[in-house]
Amino acid sequence: QVQLQESGPGLVKPSGTLSLTCAVSRGSINNYEWWSWVRQPPGEGLEWIGEIHNSGSTNYNPSLKSRVTMSIDTSKKEPSLKVNSVTDADTAVYYCATGGSWTWHYWGQGILVTVSS
Amino acid sequence: QSALTQPASVSGSPGQSITISCTGTNTDVGAYNYVSWYRHHPGQAPQLIISDISNRPSGASNRFSGSKSGNTASLTISGLQAEDEADYYCSSYTTSMSYVFGTGTKVTVL
Numbered sequence: 494q495v496q497l498q499e500s501g502p503g504l505v506k507p508s509g510t511l512s513l514t515c516a517v518s519r520g521s522i523n524n525y526e527w528w529s530w531v532r533q534p535p536g537e538g539l540e541w542i543g544e545i546h547n548s549g550s551t552n553y554n555p556s557l558k559s560r561v562t563m564s565i566d567t568s569k570k571e572p573s574l575k576v577n578s579v580t581d582a583d584t585a586v587y588y589c590a591t592g593g594s595w596t597w598h599y600w601g602q603g604i605l606v607t608v609s610s
Numbered sequence: 611q612s613a614l615t616q617p618a619s620v621s622g623s624p625g626q627s628i629t630i631s632c633t634g635t636n637t638d639v640g641a642y643n644y645v646s647w648y649r650h651h652p653g654q655a656p657q658l659i660i661s662d663i664s665n666r667p668s669g670a671s672n673r674f675s676g677s678k679s680g681n682t683a684s685l686t687i688s689g690l691q692a693e694d695e696a697d698y699y700c701s702s703y704t705t706s707m708s709y710v711f712g713t714g715t716k717v718t719v720l
Contacts, residue, residue, distance in 0.1 A: 529709070531656075531711075538613065538699065538711060538712070538713050538714040539648075539650075539656070539699050539701075539711040539714070540711060541701070541708065541709040541710065541711060543708075544709075552707050552708060553708070554611075554708055555611060555706065555708065556611070588655065588656070590656075592658075593658075593661060593667075594644075595642075595644035595646070595661075595662070595703045595709075596644070596646040596658060596661040596662070596701075597646070597648075597656075597658060598658050598661075598667060600655035600656050600657075601655060602654070602655050603655060
């Protein structure tokens with residue numbers, strides 16, 4: 494089954510841009526249509542950030558839409574996430590997830606991103 | 611979009627059954643049969659245990675079952691085991707072409 498691994502800087506300065514990628518192994522991005530990003534702030538619940546189709550179309554959480562960009566790295570064929578103008582509230586464990594229709598069978602282990610100066 | 615409402619905590623003794631509710635609106639839970647449930651042990655990846663209201667994915671225990679009535683979905687865990695102690699989240703597709711998670715329920719095995 495497909496395995497996912499998030500990567501990127503673990504520390505981002507306030508007002509900066511958070512950038513993450515999701516490495517896909519034991520499969521390819523073409524195995525599944527939709528790829529989502531989900532986050533969990535410390536001590537809080539899960540929050541859906543958005544999704545990208547392997548063709549490039551996107552859907553975003555309305556509350557984050559103005560600051561989020563998702564894309565597919567065409568050379569590595571990996572989903573990526575950018576969140577700009579970050580604040581403390583963006584400190585969270587970020588997960589990529591995929592698999593199935595309207596659900597997520599496969600999740601990465603998550604990466605903690607801290608927003609701090 | 612507001613998070614779906616779940617009880618903050620539910621507890622039970624080994625072998626007992628517990629039920630976790632997930633209440634939304636007619637724009638999410640009530641609109642589609644696209645409610646999933648995830649078990650989340652801290653520090654690990656969430657695990658899909660129920661999709662599409664009541665479907666168990668391959669590998670998920672048959673002790674998990676799901677249902678829906680109106681704007682409320684429910685997860686029942688029967689034969690409670692120590693490994694079931696975790697956080698549980700529901701999620702639903704919405705009429706805004708987005709997803710929303712529940713507030714999360716901490717399950718304690720007494």
